[in-house]
Amino acid sequence: MRLIRDRLVLGVSAASLAAGLLAGGVAEAADIRITMAAPDWPPTRFMKEEFDRSYQSPDGHNTVLDMDFIPWPSFYERVAASLASGEQKYQMIVTDSQWLGAFVEGGYYLDLTDMMIADPELTAIMEDLHPALVSAYSTYPHKTKDFIAENEFPAPDTRYFGFPQFPDTYVTFYREDLFCHEGEAAAFEERFGQTLPCTYEDWQDVDWDTFRNIGEHFQRAAGDPLGDGVADDDFFGIAYQAGKGYDFSTMQINAFIWQHGGGIWDETEAPNAQAEGVVNSDIAVEAFEHYLDLLQFMPPVAQTGQMDIFVIQDLYMQGKVAAIVDWVGLGEPVLDPNTSLVHDKSAFGPAPGLRQEDGTIDRTGNIGGQPFVLTTWNSDEVVQEGLNVVKWWLNPETQKNFVANGGQSGLMSVMADPEYNDLRPWNRAHVEMLDWQRDVWHVPDFFELLTQQQEEFDRAITGQIDARTALDSVARFQQMLLEDAGLIE
């Protein structure tokens, strides 16, 4: 119904719409074509290849999965323009979790709750998915991970929309040749009285202070000794994301804020949660200062606010930095001799966190990756077949195959498989990190919140303003915007 209203407003006759709907609705039983908007990268390419290879429709359809591969940098624009124009081109869409609110409110993403409940297979899948993923990828209005974990599926008052296409977390990529080097370890021990982390277990004990020491330790000028040789260029110890684009600083800064015990505006408590006083609390400021403080040990691009997830990946692969915190989804090229100079020297550990008073380390992080959803204009038949595709995709066999080819699974049964950790070198770290994940907001205004925040963070990263000024400005803006939107009373 909403589409009709929409189009009337835009000056289009309802008659033409009806004709379009009819044409779209008449699909032959023997042939279903599912057009899926997908970013152009290996996890989705795999899905298409695997679909063509192994999918058998349980309902006897002759189903074609027609993936519209869209370049990542333009993915959002292409999908947003398509949805907003009402062209109804896509039956399924791979989406960033943050877009859920914007496109659910727009009436584009299909509410799957009732179908999940009615279908035992889907119920089983939902129960098997990691609660952090259900929380971030599926629920709108957003429910926290704890809420999902505490309640049996279906959780009360919860609407579900998506399934994991590619779940992602950030972990530490590090140079095994340097961190396990005896001379370096001895020098590190002497200078900081700490063990230089070498094994996975060592990295489980790395907090931000150790990470900072690593940064200090490995900072070398061209010509200085490094490991077994000399640095052929300036060398740096550490790097994490600090880029202006999209969410390329928020994802890491949120981790600091949560680990310090601060918070971002809590959408699950709307309209009672506030932005002012929370976003710019003393704890949050301290956390942001902590984040900014480590930038001094990072490569010079940090000063430009352009040090995004790809830049640190490149710096690492070209042997300019000893350890980075980056997405698992960017791990594959690191092991590829065609793209990486350190393909045979890399190992992976959990991302550092903040040491708590009891000595444990809090690694709370911001989840990445993408769910996929169905759209509202599909006929019942297409929806049914779409759900068959979901079941095929989240089948343990497909998932294991996916993981073996560089993907990740969200199913706890698959992750619990003893083989899982050995399928890819970062899997152990990924599984460990998954328990720590939370997500940024999913409200329809998320992009506006994100953009303004990225601008202010960028000012602080490039040294134009201090942490408090930045967070004050963010808090003021969020309070105003969210009040306007009726999300804060």
Add this chain to the structure above:
Amino acid sequence: MARIGSRPREIGKAGWGWTAFTSVVSLIYFFPVLWIILTAFKTRSDALAVPPKFFFTPTLQNFTNVFFRESITAQAAQATEFPLYFFNSIFIAGTSVFLALILGTLAAYGFSRYPLRGNDTYLFVILTTRMLPPIVVIIPIFLMFRLTGLAGSYWGIILLYTAFNIPFSVWLVKSFFDELNPEIEDAARMDGAGEKRVFFAMCLPQILAGLAATFVFGMILTWNEFIFALLLTGVETRTVPVAMARTMGGEIGVDYGLLAAIVTLFLIPIFVVTYILQNQLLRGVTFGTVKK
């Protein structure tokens, strides 16, 4: 037949000394492009080497990657859609610039010889259609395309690019017509020449070089258009600039080598067209300014 303006103009002569000087300046100016072309033949590590590598073992891998993509599940490589995109770029840009040239020339002739009331206003309105950031009209155009069935078709994007090129065509071609001497045309009409004859046999031949120049300008402005191509073309009608975006982030940041290879291949047609039409290009724009 009158032959005004067709006499080639003399320009100053300079020798090899000037060539040497110009070569240095041109090469400096060309250097960023040269670096892109070199990058097309480099491995990723060579492309990002510190200090920069001027001499390296060239690889053709990037060009192979333009046409073939490694499969994730199987060992066999899959052909990419690049040849189709390449054809699309040539076909779409060529057709729309040509159409814009025809429509623009007719309109320019009209504006020049048969001024309407408010002639300047019309010209100005034509110009204003190029002033808005394209992003603003995208959603209406998107909807319009959807309703007319133009979305994803060749005709849709060709019509859009035609409209996109008309303003410059009209303005430039009009300046050529303005430089011709209408008295000669009037004399021909007195002698009984029809309007068609005046237009096709007298006016057009004199501004052929100008038309060629307009064509080249149009090609340059259209060849690399990105945002409309991204949003309004379908899988079958996508152009090369959209394919370029594929190299800018996924599981790896920018695939510099691949992007450079696409850029290099994509430079060739426009380079050839411009080189062939270079004399016309210069003579064409020149002609527009020759005073009566």
Add this chain to the structure above:
Amino acid sequence: MAAVRSQEEGGFFAWMMAPERRGPMLVAPALIVLFVMNIFPLLWSFGLSFFNYRANRQDIPDFVGLRFYERVLTDPDVWERFQTTALIVGSSVLVQLILGFLLALMFANQFPLRRVLLMLVLAPMMLSFVSVGVFFKLYYEPTFGLLSQAVRVFTGSTYAILGSPTGAIIAIVIADAWMWAPFVMLLVLAGLVSVPKYLYEAAEIDRASWWRRFRTITFPYIRSLLLLAVLFRTIETFKLFDIVYIITEGGPGTATETIAVYTYRVAFQFFRTSQSSALAYIILFVVIVLTNLYLYAVKQREREVS
């Protein structure tokens, strides 16, 4: 068609091509295409600008009149973006003019290999915005970038041009001006080449100064093309988007965020569809006023000269 052609001396075709209708008939096809593909969508979004409409919401839009115009005009962010844009457009077009002019002077004579060398200089504008953006970003990168490494040869330390607002603006202007100076060069060159030689010879006999020769002989020949160049480059630079979005994303902070980037954000990221339409019309208005002022100034000057 054949039937129409045979009726050339009478009937519909003749009616159409009657002298009083010739102008409109010639102009009509181009105007129709422009109307359908450009002006109609423009009017559509103009209509939207008076409603409270967001393309990602289900609410029925209500008529809000000029509210969005008021909001946009009173928004300090918008003014900041306009200032940034003016700064970038002004500097970039100026640099393009100067560079284009110098390059044109260089190519104004006939010399061996001129055709080939000219192609080298024309190459930048044949590149796509995407590739110019991506590769200039790489050139500016402090670790891998050519600029930083060149600076390092002299200073010994890396150089991050994008680290400060001023540096970032300079970086954007360099990329854009480099790309489009050849466009200006072509137009100026055409003008220069068309100056009849005897005029210079006469001037030489008169021992006229370089400046005088330029003003009285050269300039009149290149004026109309220079006008076209400045006009088109200003309009196009006003829309500068891809290069900025790729190189700096508008950063540091919002130091290089042009009005085109901002409009994009409002329209597509914030989904404030109506507000972005209002913003676009204000931009259109500004550009129209600017162009008119410019055309007026040129006409005024023409009158003074003649």
